Amino acid sequence: MPEKKTEPWTMASMDELLALARAMEQEAIDGYVSLAARMRAENRPDLAAVFERLIAEEREHIGKVDQWLGSRAPEPITLAKPLFDDEGAGVVAPELLTSYRAFSIAVRNEERAFVFWTYAAAHAPSEEIRQAAERMAREELSHVATLRRERRMAFHEMRRADSDSRKGDLPAFEERLSKLLSRVPAPAFGERAERLRGFANEALERASALRVVPPAETLLLQHVPKNVTGRIVPLCEFLLDCYLDLAERGRTDSVRARMQTLASEVIRCLYAAREQ
Template sequence: MSLLKSEPFAAVTSMDELLAIAFAMEQEAIDGYSKLAAHMRQENRPDMVAVFERLVGEESQHLGNVVHWSERVSGKQPDLSNLRWEPADTFDDEGAGSIAPELLSAYRAFAMAVRNEERAFLFWTYVAAQTDQDKLREAAERMAREELGHLATLRRERRQAFHHRRAAKPAANPPELSELEQRLAEHLDATAGKESGPEVSRQQDLAQQARERASGLAAKPFGPSPLLKDGLPPNVLERPGPLCELLLDCYLDFGERLPDQESRSRAQRFAAGAVECRSFIRALVQ
């Protein structure tokens, strides 16, 4: 289970404060998923727009439940002025707003949402444990149970997205990292021919580094990458940015789990090269 980076700052002392915290957490999630939906709309990914809008709808329903509860308890909507501290670390888009859109999938989005619900559940269990008021402990436990219900729903969505992704993959051999590096070099060579100034020399250097990694991988591969076993994400070969990010993910994975230190260090060096290449590509298109 994903853990909070820190426990809640202080014990909750009133129902008004508890409901204000719940309102703020749900609104943060709505805002986060709404931004991701807008980003995917700009990137022409209607499939992912639908996923994030669905998550917005889920969180909006949760927010409505908090508002109704507050109206029953106090006769008014939650008041954010009752917040003595801001709840933190319960929502994280895990970089979904900055990674290449080609690498984002429904499965990855629902997996992120599952981890957010896990953090919210842990948050409320901490709140329940910290209070010495029965009424507040029961309310926090109720919020934790609701988060568990949300978690179960999103886990089902994640599972369905996983099976859909597996079913949609063509039957083909996974690509080799050496082939992907060679394709990256070709992209960099092609775009270097369209540029002028110091960027040209830098792109040529990065293309050569990609070719050297390709040669090294052909001679001494790391082995099959689990990130490639289901094939490539759609259109990832068409642009150097997404391709570079995919290579980075693969190298970081190898750098953590290869059995010997020499191989892990080699994978980490390749990852550093991919980071350098990705940073250049991002700066070039800004």
């Protein structure tokens, strides 16, 4: 099986793009299969069932790629560096794992795939490949939305008494995110800090736009967890949930597109923040 030697997001042809898309989905399936087997061996059928659901989800994704392939059968390829990350779930004590954490792993892997395809689109050598990569990015954003709903359900099943029912305000949360991003010390993180400051400006722009044209209501803002505004990552997570929920509930294409655009921007910020 040939190994991809170029930058992972640089596609030389449509065949390479489709082969890589399939390889990424298969990589996720293999990871979840391993985790499911371990959970069964550790007598955790509850978590094995969660990973089995994730396997089924990824197999559905492969089915979509195969439909796109049609009669084409490109040679399988592998990345020099795997994109799937089980975040230690394969070695951590099973008592420390929860369904919430399992879905969190899946969410982050789908977000990573989304960022991958946005880079692929930006570096596409042709219009055909750019459009295909953008389509893959849209598919991954849909997967992110589905898995984040599953994760919210898992969270509510195990939620503790560390949340209150105060109402939230999206523009205020975006302004808070901008402040947190601006406080990242430049000497400590250099170029990464500059990138986060760029995201800080984007957050202010979102806040301003949301005040001019307020979005619809989302129930997520009726029950805001404590300390969600204390750090960049949890605040990004919460904002992303809100935008994806609003996109799902949007009554017009323009509303859904607007919320998906905001969600895309927050995912990129979230991805960068996690690299700190």
